[in-house]
Amino acid sequence: xxxxxxxxxxxxxxxxxxxxxxxxxxxxxxxxxxxxxxxxxxxxxxxxxxxxxxxxxxxxxxxxxxxxxxxxxxxxxxxxxxxxxxxxxxxxxxxxxxxxxxxxxxxxxxxxxxxxxxxxxxxxxxxxxxxxxxxxxxxxxxxxxxxxxxxxxxxxxxxxxxxxxxxxxxxxxxxxxxxxxxxxxxxxxxxxxxxxxxxxxxxxxxxxxxxxxxxxxx
Numbered sequence: 001x002x003x004x005x006x007x008x009x010x011x012x013x014x015x016x017x018x019x020x021x022x023x024x025x026x027x028x029x030x031x032x033x034x035x036x037x038x039x040x041x042x043x044x045x046x047x048x049x050x051x052x053x054x055x056x057x058x059x060x061x062x063x064x065x066x067x068x069x070x071x072x073x074x075x076x077x078x079x080x081x082x083x084x085x086x087x088x089x090x091x092x093x094x095x096x097x098x099x100x101x102x103x104x105x106x107x108x109x110x111x112x113x114x115x116x117x118x119x120x121x122x123x124x125x126x127x128x129x130x131x132x133x134x135x136x137x138x139x140x141x142x143x144x145x146x147x148x149x150x151x152x153x154x155x156x157x158x159x160x161x162x163x164x165x166x167x168x169x170x171x172x173x174x175x176x177x178x179x180x181x182x183x184x185x186x187x188x189x190x191x192x193x194x195x196x197x198x199x200x201x202x203x204x205x206x207x208x209x210x211x212x213x214x215x216x217x218x
Contacts, residue, residue, distance in 0.1 A: 004105040007074045008033060009043050010052060013063050014071035018138075023060025069136060076132040077112050078104040079125035084115045086126045093126040094168035127168075128159030128178045128214065147194065147210035151184050155215040162212035171213070174203040181218050 012032045016024050030040035044061050047053040052067035063071060081100040085091040091099070113134070116122075123139040125131055130139045143158040157180045160168065171177065175198035185202070186195035192207045205213075 002070065005043070006047065006050075006052070007070070007105060009040075009047060010063065010067055010071035011074045011078070013053065013061065014068060014075060017062065020063060020068060023056065023062050025060045029061065072132045072136045072138075074104055076134070076136075077107060079129055079131040080112055080115050080119070080122075081107060082125045082127070083119055083122055083131070087119060088115075092169075094165045094172065096126065097163045124159075124178075126178065127163055128157070141216065143214045143216040145211050146184075146196075146205075146213040146215050147207045149184055149215060151187050154181065154183050154218040156181055156218045157213060158216045159214035160212065161214065162209075167209070167212065174201045175199055176203070176213065182215070 009029070012029060013024055016028060016032060026037050026040050026044065029044070030037045033040065044053060044055050047067065048055045048061075051064055052070065053061050053063055055061045078100045081103045082096045085096040085099055086093050116134075122131055124141075130141065132138050141158060146155070149155060157176055157178055160171065160178070162168075176182070176196075180198055183197045184194055185197050187193075188195070194205050194207065194210050196203050196205060196210075
């Protein structure tokens with residue numbers, strides 16, 4: 001039986017390596033799930049016995065084809081639920097991640113399909129994350145970190161990698177929403193910060209914060 005804990009582990013492995021090209025260390029996996037390394041090691045053994053992951057001691061763990069299929073299925077449910085909560089129920093984009101963390105494990109495939117149809121088969125969730133199709137394929141989008149963009153470059157906000165409530169509320173307050181047009185007007189290397197002009201504000205971001213915002217050409 002695939003439990004919510006199993007789904008959380010599979011999803012975490014997928015999000016740590018969406019291309020499936022590297023082995024994830026036990027420590028890295030434990031950190032992403034805020035569990036102890038011992039707990040992660042025990043669950044990895046269970047997943048390996050179920051044929052959901054491949055594990056090489058001292059090297060790391062990666063999803064099998066079956067594990068990846070299940071992980072993508074959970075990610076799809078999560079992101080459709082997030083968008084449904086924002087677009088249909090009118091919830092704030094900064095609060096839907098935790099709700100979706102719970103609902104992704106209990107909502108049926110039929111309900112997800114009806115949500116998907118109602119939302120007109122969306123490609124991205126409220127934070128700009130790609131929504132896998134029913135066949136598991138992910139939509140492509142070319143973007144890079146705001147922290148690596150150039151002064152004077154006109155950009156469009158494409159994705160938020162940090163879904164912490166405070167960070168998203170800060171972003172919304174300063175006009176850094178998905179699709180917003182922005183321009184970098186200064187890169188202060190001494191202060192490790194960027195000054196960004198949005199449609200209604202000018203905001204200074206530390207590079208660590210800017211690294212959590214992905215952009216594409218406007």
